[in-house]
Amino acid sequence: MLGPPGAGKGTQAERFARERGVPRISTGDILREAGHSGTELGLAAKAVMEAGRLVSDAIMIGIVKERLERPDAVPGFVLDGFPRTVAQAEALDGMVDDRAPLVVVDIEVPDHTLVRRLHGRRICRVCGWNAAPGATVCARCGGSLVQRSDDGERVVLERLHVYLKDTQPIVEYYRRRRTFRSVDGDQAPDAVAADIASAVAAVLGGRA
Numbered sequence: 457m458l459g460p461p462g463a464g465k466g467t468q469a470e471r472f473a474r475e476r477g478v479p480r481i482s483t484g485d486i487l488r489e490a491g492h493s494g495t496e497l498g499l500a501a502k503a504v505m506e507a508g509r510l511v512s513d514a515i516m517i518g519i520v521k522e523r524l525e526r527p528d529a530v531p532g533f534v535l536d537g538f539p540r541t542v543a544q545a546e547a548l549d550g551m552v553d554d555r556a557p558l559v560v561v562d563i564e565v566p567d568h569t570l571v572r573r574l575h576g577r578r579i580c581r582v583c584g585w586n587a588a589p590g591a592t593v594c595a596r597c598g599g600s601l602v603q604r605s606d607d608g609e610r611v612v613l614e615r616l617h618v619y620l621k622d623t624q625p626i627v628e629y630y631r632r633r634r635t636f637r638s639v640d641g642d643q644a645p646d647a648v649a650a651d652i653a654s655a656v657a658a659v660l661g662g663r664a
Protein backbone atom coordinates (compact mmCIF):
# COMPACT_ATOMS: atom_id res chain seq x y z
CA MET A 457 0.00 0.00 0.00
CA LEU A 458 1.59 3.25 -1.14
CA GLY A 459 0.85 6.86 -0.31
CA PRO A 460 2.42 9.91 1.30
CA PRO A 461 2.62 10.27 5.09
CA GLY A 462 -0.91 11.07 6.29
CA ALA A 463 -2.65 9.37 3.33
CA GLY A 464 -4.31 6.88 5.69
CA LYS A 465 -2.06 3.94 4.72
CA GLY A 466 -1.80 2.65 8.28
CA THR A 467 -5.54 2.75 8.94
CA GLN A 468 -6.41 1.19 5.59
CA ALA A 469 -3.65 -1.42 5.70
CA GLU A 470 -4.74 -2.48 9.19
CA ARG A 471 -8.36 -2.81 8.13
CA PHE A 472 -7.65 -4.62 4.88
CA ALA A 473 -5.28 -7.06 6.59
CA ARG A 474 -7.79 -7.76 9.38
CA GLU A 475 -10.59 -8.43 6.87
CA ARG A 476 -8.40 -10.82 4.86
CA GLY A 477 -6.80 -12.52 7.86
CA VAL A 478 -3.25 -11.70 6.76
CA PRO A 479 -0.57 -9.78 8.68
CA ARG A 480 -0.10 -6.04 8.21
CA ILE A 481 3.60 -5.43 8.08
CA SER A 482 4.36 -1.82 8.99
CA THR A 483 8.04 -1.00 8.74
CA GLY A 484 7.43 2.19 10.78
CA ASP A 485 5.95 0.07 13.62
CA ILE A 486 8.86 -2.38 13.45
CA LEU A 487 11.32 0.52 13.74
CA ARG A 488 9.38 2.20 16.57
CA GLU A 489 9.36 -1.09 18.51
CA ALA A 490 13.10 -1.46 17.95
CA GLY A 491 13.50 2.12 19.23
CA HIS A 492 11.57 1.33 22.42
CA SER A 493 13.57 -1.85 23.01
CA GLY A 494 16.74 0.27 23.03
CA THR A 495 18.86 -1.97 20.76
CA GLU A 496 21.69 -0.30 18.86
CA LEU A 497 19.71 -0.57 15.61
CA GLY A 498 16.59 0.74 17.31
CA LEU A 499 18.30 3.80 18.75
CA ALA A 500 19.99 4.62 15.43
CA ALA A 501 16.64 4.25 13.63
CA LYS A 502 14.88 6.45 16.20
CA ALA A 503 17.24 9.35 15.53
CA VAL A 504 16.71 9.02 11.76
CA MET A 505 12.92 8.83 12.16
CA GLU A 506 12.77 11.83 14.45
CA ALA A 507 14.59 13.86 11.82
CA GLY A 508 12.01 12.74 9.21
CA ARG A 509 14.68 10.97 7.09
CA LEU A 510 14.74 7.41 5.75
CA VAL A 511 16.52 4.47 7.37
CA SER A 512 19.02 2.88 4.95
CA ASP A 513 17.82 0.58 2.19
CA ALA A 514 20.11 -2.25 3.31
CA ILE A 515 18.61 -2.29 6.82
CA MET A 516 15.02 -2.01 5.61
CA ILE A 517 15.39 -4.69 2.93
CA GLY A 518 16.91 -7.07 5.51
CA ILE A 519 14.06 -6.44 7.97
CA VAL A 520 11.31 -7.01 5.35
CA LYS A 521 12.96 -10.08 3.80
CA GLU A 522 13.17 -11.74 7.20
CA ARG A 523 9.57 -10.78 8.03
CA LEU A 524 8.11 -12.08 4.74
CA GLU A 525 9.70 -15.47 5.34
CA ARG A 526 7.78 -16.04 8.58
CA PRO A 527 4.95 -18.60 8.27
CA ASP A 528 2.11 -16.12 8.93
CA ALA A 529 3.11 -14.14 5.83
CA VAL A 530 3.12 -17.12 3.48
CA PRO A 531 -0.62 -16.89 2.50
CA GLY A 532 -0.30 -13.14 1.93
CA PHE A 533 0.45 -9.85 3.67
CA VAL A 534 -0.14 -6.13 3.50
CA LEU A 535 2.97 -3.97 3.43
CA ASP A 536 2.60 -0.52 4.97
CA GLY A 537 5.55 1.87 4.66
CA PHE A 538 7.65 -0.36 2.41
CA PRO A 539 8.93 0.11 -0.26
CA ARG A 540 9.91 3.76 0.11
CA THR A 541 12.67 3.95 -2.51
CA VAL A 542 13.16 2.46 -5.97
CA ALA A 543 15.97 0.27 -4.57
CA GLN A 544 13.51 -1.16 -2.00
CA ALA A 545 10.88 -1.71 -4.73
CA GLU A 546 13.41 -3.62 -6.84
CA ALA A 547 14.42 -5.75 -3.86
CA LEU A 548 10.75 -6.47 -3.07
CA ASP A 549 10.19 -7.73 -6.62
CA GLY A 550 12.99 -10.21 -6.03
CA MET A 551 11.44 -11.34 -2.71
CA VAL A 552 8.00 -12.07 -4.19
CA ASP A 553 8.74 -13.29 -7.71
CA ASP A 554 7.72 -16.86 -6.85
CA ARG A 555 4.51 -15.80 -5.06
CA ALA A 556 1.04 -14.52 -6.04
CA PRO A 557 1.12 -11.16 -7.86
CA LEU A 558 2.14 -8.10 -5.91
CA VAL A 559 -0.87 -5.77 -5.98
CA VAL A 560 0.15 -2.12 -5.63
CA VAL A 561 -2.46 0.36 -4.38
CA ASP A 562 -1.48 4.03 -4.24
CA ILE A 563 -3.61 6.23 -1.96
CA GLU A 564 -3.66 9.75 -3.41
CA VAL A 565 -4.32 12.75 -1.14
CA PRO A 566 -3.66 16.48 -1.79
CA ASP A 567 -0.80 18.10 0.17
CA HIS A 568 -2.93 20.51 2.22
CA THR A 569 -5.02 17.59 3.54
CA LEU A 570 -1.85 15.68 4.49
CA VAL A 571 -0.40 18.52 6.56
CA ARG A 572 -3.70 19.02 8.40
CA ARG A 573 -4.11 15.30 9.10
CA LEU A 574 -0.56 14.72 10.28
CA HIS A 575 -0.60 17.73 12.54
CA GLY A 576 -3.84 16.58 14.19
CA ARG A 577 -2.94 12.88 14.38
CA ARG A 578 -2.72 11.25 17.81
CA ILE A 579 -1.52 7.75 18.65
CA CYS A 580 -1.84 5.66 21.79
CA ARG A 581 1.10 6.05 24.18
CA VAL A 582 0.71 2.40 25.25
CA CYS A 583 -0.06 0.34 22.12
CA GLY A 584 0.66 2.73 19.22
CA TRP A 585 -2.90 2.53 17.79
CA ASN A 586 -3.87 5.39 15.43
CA ALA A 587 -6.71 7.22 17.21
CA ALA A 588 -9.83 8.34 15.34
CA PRO A 589 -10.09 12.14 14.95
CA GLY A 590 -11.57 13.68 18.12
CA ALA A 591 -10.95 10.59 20.31
CA THR A 592 -9.66 11.26 23.82
CA VAL A 593 -8.42 7.77 24.77
CA CYS A 594 -7.29 4.71 22.78
CA ALA A 595 -10.24 2.69 21.44
CA ARG A 596 -8.19 -0.51 21.67
CA CYS A 597 -6.62 -0.39 25.14
CA GLY A 598 -7.86 2.80 26.84
CA GLY A 599 -4.33 4.28 26.94
CA SER A 600 -3.71 8.01 26.74
CA LEU A 601 -3.09 9.67 23.38
CA VAL A 602 0.03 11.56 22.32
CA GLN A 603 1.36 13.19 19.16
CA ARG A 604 3.80 10.95 17.29
CA SER A 605 7.33 12.29 17.84
CA ASP A 606 7.75 12.81 14.08
CA ASP A 607 4.39 14.58 13.54
CA GLY A 608 5.53 18.05 14.68
CA GLU A 609 5.26 20.69 11.94
CA ARG A 610 8.97 20.89 11.02
CA VAL A 611 9.43 17.13 10.77
CA VAL A 612 6.15 16.72 8.85
CA LEU A 613 7.43 19.10 6.16
CA GLU A 614 10.72 17.17 6.00
CA ARG A 615 8.83 13.86 5.67
CA LEU A 616 6.72 15.24 2.82
CA HIS A 617 9.88 16.53 1.13
CA VAL A 618 11.56 13.11 1.50
CA TYR A 619 8.40 11.47 0.16
CA LEU A 620 8.43 13.60 -3.00
CA LYS A 621 12.12 13.06 -3.59
CA ASP A 622 12.59 9.37 -2.70
CA THR A 623 9.19 7.68 -2.63
CA GLN A 624 7.09 9.35 -5.33
CA PRO A 625 9.40 7.83 -8.02
CA ILE A 626 8.24 4.35 -7.03
CA VAL A 627 4.72 5.25 -8.13
CA GLU A 628 6.22 5.74 -11.59
CA TYR A 629 8.14 2.46 -11.16
CA TYR A 630 4.83 0.59 -10.68
CA ARG A 631 2.38 2.70 -12.67
CA ARG A 632 2.46 0.81 -15.94
CA ARG A 633 1.92 -2.58 -14.32
CA ARG A 634 -1.37 -4.40 -14.68
CA THR A 635 -1.36 -4.89 -10.91
CA PHE A 636 -1.17 -1.15 -10.12
CA ARG A 637 -4.23 0.89 -9.03
CA SER A 638 -4.61 4.33 -7.49
CA VAL A 639 -7.49 5.30 -5.22
CA ASP A 640 -8.77 8.68 -3.99
CA GLY A 641 -7.70 8.96 -0.32
CA ASP A 642 -9.44 12.31 0.20
CA GLN A 643 -12.72 10.68 1.25
CA ALA A 644 -14.18 9.16 4.42
CA PRO A 645 -12.27 6.05 5.60
CA ASP A 646 -15.14 3.67 4.71
CA ALA A 647 -15.26 4.99 1.13
CA VAL A 648 -11.48 4.64 0.77
CA ALA A 649 -11.67 1.07 2.13
CA ALA A 650 -14.41 0.20 -0.39
CA ASP A 651 -12.34 1.63 -3.27
CA ILE A 652 -9.28 -0.34 -2.15
CA ALA A 653 -11.31 -3.57 -1.96
CA SER A 654 -12.68 -3.02 -5.49
CA ALA A 655 -9.23 -2.14 -6.83
CA VAL A 656 -7.70 -5.32 -5.39
CA ALA A 657 -10.64 -7.43 -6.61
CA ALA A 658 -10.25 -5.95 -10.11
CA VAL A 659 -6.57 -6.93 -10.16
CA LEU A 660 -6.91 -10.40 -8.65
CA GLY A 661 -10.22 -11.30 -10.30
CA GLY A 662 -11.30 -14.70 -9.05
CA ARG A 663 -8.31 -14.91 -6.72
CA ALA A 664 -9.39 -12.02 -4.42
Ligand code: AMP
Nearest residue numbers: 483484504505509510511516537538540
Ligand atom coordinates in the same frame (compact mmCIF):
# COMPACT_ATOMS: atom_id res chain seq x y z
P1 AMP B 1 5.73 5.37 9.02
O1 AMP B 1 5.19 4.88 10.31
O2 AMP B 1 5.52 4.41 7.87
O3 AMP B 1 5.28 6.77 8.67
O4 AMP B 1 7.33 5.45 9.20
C1 AMP B 1 7.92 6.30 10.14
C2 AMP B 1 9.40 6.52 9.82
O5 AMP B 1 10.10 5.26 9.84
C3 AMP B 1 9.71 7.10 8.44
O6 AMP B 1 9.56 8.51 8.41
C4 AMP B 1 11.15 6.65 8.24
O7 AMP B 1 12.04 7.43 9.03
C5 AMP B 1 11.12 5.25 8.85
N1 AMP B 1 10.77 4.22 7.84
C6 AMP B 1 9.63 3.43 7.82
N2 AMP B 1 9.63 2.62 6.77
C7 AMP B 1 10.77 2.88 6.08
C8 AMP B 1 11.35 2.38 4.87
N3 AMP B 1 10.72 1.44 4.15
N4 AMP B 1 12.54 2.89 4.46
C9 AMP B 1 13.19 3.82 5.18
N5 AMP B 1 12.70 4.35 6.33
C10 AMP B 1 11.51 3.89 6.78
